[in-house]
Amino acid sequence: xxxxxxxxxxxxxxxxxxxxxxxxxxxxxxxxxxxxxxxxxxxxxxxxxxxxxxxxxxxxxxxxxxxxxxxxxxxxxxxxxxxxxxxxxxxxxxxxxxxxxxxxxxxxxxxxxxxxxxxxxxxxxxxxxxxxxxxxxxxxxxxxxxxxxxxxxxxxxxxxxxxxxxxxxxxxxxxxxxxxxxxxxxxxxxxxx
Numbered sequence: 001x002x003x004x005x006x007x008x009x010x011x012x013x014x015x016x017x018x019x020x021x022x023x024x025x026x027x028x029x030x031x032x033x034x035x036x037x038x039x040x041x042x043x044x045x046x047x048x049x050x051x052x053x054x055x056x057x058x059x060x061x062x063x064x065x066x067x068x069x070x071x072x073x074x075x076x077x078x079x080x081x082x083x084x085x086x087x088x089x090x091x092x093x094x095x096x097x098x099x100x101x102x103x104x105x106x107x108x109x110x111x112x113x114x115x116x117x118x119x120x121x122x123x124x125x126x127x128x129x130x131x132x133x134x135x136x137x138x139x140x141x142x143x144x145x146x147x148x149x150x151x152x153x154x155x156x157x158x159x160x161x162x163x164x165x166x167x168x169x170x171x172x173x174x175x176x177x178x179x180x181x182x183x184x185x186x187x188x189x190x191x192x193x
Contacts, residue, residue: 001041001178003034005191008154014184018128018159026125026153027060038178039067042123042151045176046072049148052118053077055136057096057107064153065123074121077114079107079136092142094135107135114143127152127177130161134168150175157182157192 013021025031042064054076056065062078069076083091083106090111095104114120120140122133133150140147147170155162155177162175183190 001038003037004153004179007031007034008179008181008191009189012189014187014189016187018156018184020126020154020156020181020184020189022154026063030063035063035067038064038153039069039071041178042068042176043071046121046149046151046174049121049174050119051121051148053114053145054121054123055079055109055114055140056123057081057132057136060125061123064125064151068121068123068151072121075113076123077109079109079139081105081107083108092139094138096132096135097129107132107139109139111143114139114145116144118143118145119148120145121149121151122147123151125153127155127161127175128159130159130164130168133161133165137165137168137170147173149173152177153179155180156184158184 007025011024015021051072051074053074054065054069057079058081065076087110092109094107098105122136137147157180180192182192
């Protein structure tokens, strides 16, 4: 997605240690027109895949997942990091490390929103180490649903997340990223063509 690449190069900041700050366009502020285009592009990439529901993690995955859900006309459910008092009954609980929070964070989804036999598309902001996506994939498996695809806004290919997903047995699951960053060495942000 050329527009997204240009925005990342213009507004993104390499904070070191593989941390890409894109708060001005995804993680704090959102451009509705750019979000709409991301949703259209993600939906286009999965248009031939039957999907019953989209799963993401709060908070930065919600906007791209929602925009994709609008185009595909499917519900979007997000894993919460804290259990609210309104979340009664069984839940799917996984943990995943957070680059920006420094430590593991819980991810919870009420069992009423993931159903056996459903076809689930995961949409999230980043594919870095792959551990958050694996946690979401484990929730899908726990629900006895089928993971039919993974879409991310930004993939940092140098962190090995795609390989981790493949090694975990998701070789049949298509993984799509709107932008792939191949290197962040020496303060740079290098994006694949």
